[in-house]
Amino acid sequence: MAAPDGEHVATLIDAGVWNGVQMSRPPITTASGEVLFQDDRMHSHRHGVGLVWESSETLWVLLSDLGNQRVDLIEGRWVNSSGVPPEPIMPSSG
Numbered sequence: 001m002a003a004p005d006g007e008h009v010a011t012l013i014d015a016g017v018w019n020g021v022q023m024s025r026p027p028i029t030t031a032s033g034e035v036l037f038q039d040d041r042m043h044s045h046r047h048g049v050g051l052v053w054e055s056s057e058t059l060w061v062l063l064s065d066l067g068n069q070r071v072d073l074i075e076g077r078w079v080n081s082s083g084v085p086p087e088p089i090m091p092s093s094g
Contacts, residue, residue, distance in 0.1 A: 001051050001053065002031070002053075003053045003055075003056040003059070004053055004055060004056045005056035006031060007030065007031060007056065008028055008029070008030065008031075008036065008056065008059075008073075009028070009029050009030070009031060010026050010027070010028050010029075010051045010053070010059050011026065011027070011029075011051075012024040012025070012026050012043075012049060012051070013025055013026070013027060015042045015043075016042075018042060021044050021045065021046050022044075022045040022046075023042040023043060023044060023045070024042065024043055024045060024049060025038060025039075025041065025042055025043065026043070026049070026051055026059075026061050028059060028071065028078055036078055037071060037078030037080075039080050041069065043061070043063055043066075044065060046065075047063065047064045047065035048063075048064050049061065049062070049063060050062035050063075056073075057072060057073040057074075058070065058071070058072050058073070059071045067082065068082065069081075069082055070082060
């Protein structure tokens with residue numbers, strides 16, 4: 001899934017099987033495939049994994065089992081942090 005600026009891509013790649021459960025990792029790469037960020041966290045397919053770009057500089061890895069992961073581009077470097085995704089903006093009803 002490409003970031004809004006099209007310069008970065010996040011995908012789920014196979015991380016093997018752990019305790020009988022298929023796992024994945026979501027690296028951030030350039031559009032040409034150069035890995036810019038990948039940590040050691042593996043995420044279970046059993047509980048589901050979602051990837052959402054908040055902006056071209058913030059990727060959310062949405063997890064139902066371990067909590068959400070936020071990865072930010074800070075001063076040219078991707079940094080892993082954690083947090084709660086922002087509340088959606090709902091249109092006014094009247």
